[in-house]
Structures are given as C-alpha cells and as structure tokens.
Amino acid sequence: MVEISKINDNIYEVPIGYRPGMRVPGRIFVSPLLREMVEPGTIDQVANVATLPGIVKYSMAMPDAHLGYGFPIGGVAAFREDGGIISPGGVGFDINCGVRLLRSDLDSKSVSPLINTLIDALFEAVPSGLGATGRLHASDQQLTEAFISGSKWAVEEGYGIEADLTHCEENGNMPGADPSQVSVKARKRGRPQLGTLGSGNHFLEIQRVEEIFDEARAKEFGLFKGQIAIMIHCGSRGAGNQICTDHLEVLSKAVHKYNIDIPDRQLACAPLGTPEANHYFGGMVCAANYAWANRHIIAHWTREVFTRYFPDCNLNLVYDVAHNVAKIEEHDVDGKRERLYVHRKGATRAFGPSRREVPETYRNVGQPVLIPGSMGTPSYVLCGNDRALEVSFGSACHGAGRVMSRSQATRLFTGKSVKAALNKDGIVVRSTSPSMLAEEAPQVYKPSNEVVDVVHNLGIATKVAKLVPLGVSKG
Template identity: 75%
Template sequence: MLNKVEDNVYEVPQGYQKGMRVPGRIFISDDLLDMVEPGTIEQVANVATLPGIVKYSMAMPDAHLGYGFPIGGVAAFREEGGVISPGGVGFDINCGVRLLRSELDVGTVRPLISDLIETLFREIPSGVGATSRLHVSDRELTDAFLGGSGWAVEQGFGTRKDVEHCEEQGCLKGADPAQVSLKARKRGRPQFGTLGSGNHFLEIQRVSEIYDSEAAKRFGLFLGQVTVMIHCGSRGAGHQICTDHLGVLSGAVRKYGIELPDKQLACAPIGTPEAKNYFGAMACAANYAWANRQIISHWTREVFGKLLGEGEMPLVYDVAHNVAKVEEHQVDGKRERLYVHRKGATRSFGPSRPEVPASYSGIGQPLLIPGSMGTPSYVLCGQDRALELTFGSACHGSGRIMSRTQAKKTFRGTDIKKALQDEGIKVVATEPAILAEEAPGVYKPSRQVVDVVHNLGIARKVAQLVPLGVSKG
C-alpha cells in the first residue's frame, strides 16, 4: 500500500484512507519499515484528514504506534483554516532531552561511577511517588509557567548561558496561566524538580565516537569526554493540562463540525477561544518542563562539583520532543506562519535559521537522540534540507518495537542489570521491573534510526555517546 518515493522516503497515498487531505510521508529505511506496525501507518493517515494540514502528514524513522498522532509524527497547519490538536503533542508536553558536558575524561570518572550515579539517584528524586525537594508557592509556579528555564536561572538554578542553549530559549511565548486548572497545579507542584518514571532517565555518558570534528568542537565535545543526558518532561502538570483541554476540544470538534477518525485527534480551528486556551496552557506546561530540566541540571552540577570538583558543566543544548509551536516556513515559495506539531520528534534547524544560537552559527542546532539503556545516544546537527523535507524536524529516539508486557515476559530486570554491569554500565532504578520494560532489546537499534536522518540530509551525525551510569525512576 505504501509507495517508495526514493531511498528512505515512503508515501502513504491519499487514497489510503477516506478523508485524507494530503498524502503521508514516512522517512524510513526498508529495514526499519519492517518493524512498523500497520496501526502506525493508519495513524499517519488519520492525521492527514485534519483541516489545514500542509504538504504531508509525516513520520520520522523512529515511528511507532501512539495515540492520535503516531510517535515520531510531524504535521504543520496553516494559521488560516488549520487546527491545533493535543493529539499532536501528547500528555507529556515538552518531554525533552538536554546534554551537559564536563571537561572530565572517562578515566577520571570511571573509578567513581558507582558513587556518582548513586548520589545523583538520591539527590534527584525519581520514580512514582517521589516528591520534590523544592516547595514552590502558587505564585512561583505561575512564574515558572510563564518563564521556563529563564525563571529557574533567576532563582539560582544555572546561568544565562544555559537559556541561550535551549530550544526557544527555554520559554514558549504565549503561556497563559489562567488556562491551567487548579488540578494541574495540584499535580504539578509536588513533582516540580523530579525526574519521573518510565522512559525518563538521567545518564552519565562518554563520547565514544566523533563523526564531524568541526561541529563537535563547536559543541564543545571531544573523544573520551564525560557528558550527562537528562530526559524528562512536564510531569503531572502537563498530563493534567492535556487531559483537561482534551475534554474542551472534544466539545469544540462538535461545535465546529470537524469530522475525526480518532477521538484523540480532538482539535479546534486556530484562532478560536478553545484553540487559544489550549495553546496558552500547553505553553505553560512546556515552560514547566524547561524549568524542571534546568533545576535537575543544577542539582547534577552540584553532585559533580562535590565529588569531582567539576561544577560548571555547560549546557550543550536542550530540545523538546512533544510540542506544538508557531514557526515560519517556506510553503510554495511563500513564507507562512505554521503551527508545527512534533510528537516524539525533534526540531532540526540548519545554519540558515535565526533560531540557531549564535555560538553554533554556521553549524546548525544540536539534536540530542537518546538511545535505550544499553545502546548509544547521538548528537547531530540540524541541516537546511530538513526545512524542505520535514518542516525542520528529525527523529527523537530509537522507537519501541516490543510491548511492555512482552518485555516483562522476555526479560528480567535483574538479568538486564547484570548484563549492563558486565558491559561496564552501572544502573540504579527504583524497581528491577522498570529495567525489563526499558531493556535495550525493546527498542529499535538507535544507530539505524540516526543513519536514516543522516543519509536523508535532514540532520548530520556529530558524535556518539555511550552510557557509563544510568539512573531510572
């Protein structure tokens, strides 16, 4: 049913499903396509039915079954006649990744790795039921919703330089705290400054390979260097904001007479009160997530400072994986303001975009692609070709291929821990079962996924990072 357009590009024809306004495009290799469930292709087709969608409903090479959009889904909507949908963002609004770099060599850190990862596990609350060391007031929570990373820096969690190295400078404009319910505040407050559980993690890594020495140098990366990757999102605040607005937007679908193939694609026409309110609340959650990662970075630096005398650890970059944003793109020769939804996808802006921080000008923004626990993570840089092909987007991870129940049947957490330990990777987690669910074998090989975006020219490989120590919630 899919048409191969060229290497790594497949088209979901407009006739695949009733009501598709545009075709679908899946950017994937032949090998990876074999791992994609039919439901995922159906979800790409479902997104193509939404009003005002531009060019294609897209999926990145890590695509897998989601709800509403597939995971790895990207779609852009016209300001005029388009919609905004929480189905294209997800519940964990601005789940994202950031990378801190040290000046330390792996040889210095390895003897201390157990102490280091256990201290990080203790100092940075993670797992279900973990509550934060922070006790923010209602007013402070509002300021965090409005200010994101910048707010956290003003409170003493980091430096101004950190803010420059965040996508959107760590603050999505248009946040409207009045659209955040009391429930979302109640869920978000005790979890502000916590890592979360599931696939969220904090990982100590070493740079194991450099592919592009010029870009690596500009990003401050060198072979054998120790880095820290933090993967988390907007916690209960984001989950509740999405839940609340999904209800409102379900009503909007009826009110504006929009036909949907999937209730999770509930949406409202851009410019309507329902759409504005959702966007204002979603921006609050995105900013909460940026502040959260900023606070966790600060605590990470404190631990490295205390144990290794290495407290600076500059931020390489921070990328959002689940977000809808207003961006300008070229469409049919004209500059247009579009609402770009990325659900399990990363922005990949090349050198021509003004959003790329000054320190990386001429190179492109860094992309951070986490692997699973035992597999490598990658740093890439954005390429201008992504603007032509994917509205400046690329993959966000490796993508699941095995269900959690199947993973628990196949793997035992204690075996996974031992196998990783034998490879020199120290893992701490609240429960062994979490390790089984997140075992390396449940994800696609991360190398194959990044090779697709590299070969397509939508992002370029810069460095490979392998884990030394992992803290899982």
C-alpha cells in the first residue's frame, strides 16, 4: 500500500500508485488537525481525479475538502487544452455557486437595534427556501439574455449599477455561453427561480467586520472594523442542476466514444475540442451567467431593503466570486505559458496583483477572496497572492467544509435548539425549514479559522478581515 506523505505542516502528498492509473500525484492542503478530518473517501476522490487525461501538476484538495461526488468538494485540477478534458464532476451541479460581499457605510451600532426588522424584511424581499419562485417573472427572452450576459443583463434591466460589474469575477459575464445547450427542462426549472436564494447551505447574512488583520489591504477593499456588510451565498438554482444533469448523461457516453477510462461515472468527461466538451462548456457558462444575474438581483433587493431603513446608506460591491466552475486560464507550466481548463469544485479563485483578470481597483493588492463561514461562525475576506499561482493554480478554499453528515446532524440537533443557541450568541435567524436549520448547525462544519489559516500560511491568500454574523436569512 502506497502511503500518503507529509511534505510539510500544510501539504500532504498522495503519491502516484495510491490507486491505479494516476497520472500525477495528489496534493492535500491541510493542517495536521484538519488532516484528521479528511475522510479516506475524499483521498480516493483526489486520486481518481489524478487519473484523468491531460491533468497538469497535481490533483489538489483545499483545506476544507470533504467527500463529494466525482471531484471531492474543495477539489482543484487543471487540464491542458491539448490532450486534456472537461468534466462536470469538477464543477458540480450548482454551477457558479458563489459568494458576493456588499460593504455598507453603516456601523454596527446604528444597525444592531434594527437587526430583527432588517432580517424580516430581507426574508420577505428575497424569496428563499424550497419551491420558491422569484418576484421577477422573467420571460423566455430575458432568460436567454441572462444566460448570455449574466450580471450585465441584470444591470441593463435596472438591477444594480454599472460599477458593480467590474467588481465581479468575469465581470459577472463569462464569455462562451451557448444557450442552445440549455435544454427545455433546464429553462423550465430556471425561469421561475431567477431571483431566488434557494435552500440548504445558501444564505443571506448581515455581518459585522469583527477584526482587521491587514489594514492596508482592508483599506483597498473598503473594509473597516465595526462596519456592516452583507454576504450573499447562492448559485444557479434548478437551471444549473439540470444543465449539469443533461450534459452528464451525454458525457457518460462520450467516455466510451473517446476511450477514456474513468474510475467514477461522475467524472464523465470529453476531450477538449470535441463537440461534447464544447457543448458542456457552452451550457455551463450559461448557468454561470445565470448565477451572476441571480446574485445581482438579490443584491439589488437587499439594497432596496437597506435604503428603506437607512435612506442615505450605500451598499457597494466588494467582490463576487464563483466557487463551482471551470475556467480557461493561462498558467506557467514548467516554464512555458499554457492555456488550461482549471476546474474549481468548492474552491475559490485567488489571483494576486500580477493577473489581468483582477479588477483594476484591486490590481495593487490582489483580488478579494471571500470565504463564507457556516451559519453562526465567522466569514473571512482574504486577498489573493501571486504565490497561489505556483501552489494551486491560483485557488483557495471556499468555506469551512462539512465534517458531519446531515442525518447525524438531525439526530444531534433540532432546528429549535440551533436557533436558540444562535439567538443566545446574539444572532437572529429566519428560515423556512426548521430541520434544514438543524442540518446547517455550526458544529457540522470544520473550524473556519483553521481552514483559512492554512490558506494564509501557504501564501495562497492573505487574511484581511474577519466578519461575524448578526442576522441570517436562509431557505
């Protein structure tokens, strides 16, 4: 049996030979404490990804890695344009699930007394929970435009402002969308849900900046201690889920056509440049743009709620990141510049100042990397470093990472007990389903500080600020 080796206190290597067919080693970025929490199944998934054709350097797992399907959650892998593949197993069903952070010019003293009112108003304004349909009633034509233009379309429709666009990864409008690759079924699921938060771990939170770790970078991001900020965590809803489902079926046949040996059907894929790969990519981009439009609309309604109670307040977009997506990026591989398809499944892009993808406003420091905590635990803002390009193709973690199954959580906690515990900590919660609240109890996640420290210590991204929740609206 080939053993996993410890490279240093934050890097563990899964050597070639851990499972048959590995083309590159695996790398798991964890502290010794977090290493104990990584299930054997997660390591198997890291090794499975390493068998895929055209993989470059390593199959990687971020410190919040846990068992997923196909890739592990927290998985990162890059594939050569020439000889590589694209796989929905490296993106997930909730394509462009992501995080958006709005900073206010309000401090917590003025907002805290109104926190119940604000959360109730946000809960009303932003439809959430199972079966929720939007206030938007998008037409079929509008849906197509959302697929093609994402946030740009949303701004044209009067949601949000022009300046928001430059503060989104891909400007909220990823090129390459092909709406002909979105099925009637995906449109049917996606149309009524545009402008909805969803359920599960998705949330809208009012947060307070609790601690600043890096004054200079915080200033660049417009963050200060005591400030009120709003974090939105959601994705492409039924549209993305169906687009993934549809293409997974096609790609699971493509592996036979192209003679690709995959260790797990969820790693279904097609060689880059083939029709199947192009079709999936075109459909995936539609879902990614839908998600950016979705977060844009939700942010707009959030602004409306805040200005109802604080007419002079401004909510400016700090940044919006995608943490389930495959992107075409240029990276240095063995001293040569190469175009790669970087898959991030539960991982956040963390680019430093040298990358042209970083908005000009942040070109001095690097992009904001937004790491949501679980409900009731702190979230973090980090700043991407150029060092991340060498370590992880410019990728960081995406959250705290689950450590306990949902069924175990519902055995241990009730929605009522979780809510009471949060209230005791001064956190107001509104949720449509008590049992979903139990599944998202803070204890089911790994300690977010430990996860973020690994990313910081590896030099992937620098800790800038810690934000704590004051109020949560959940599905």
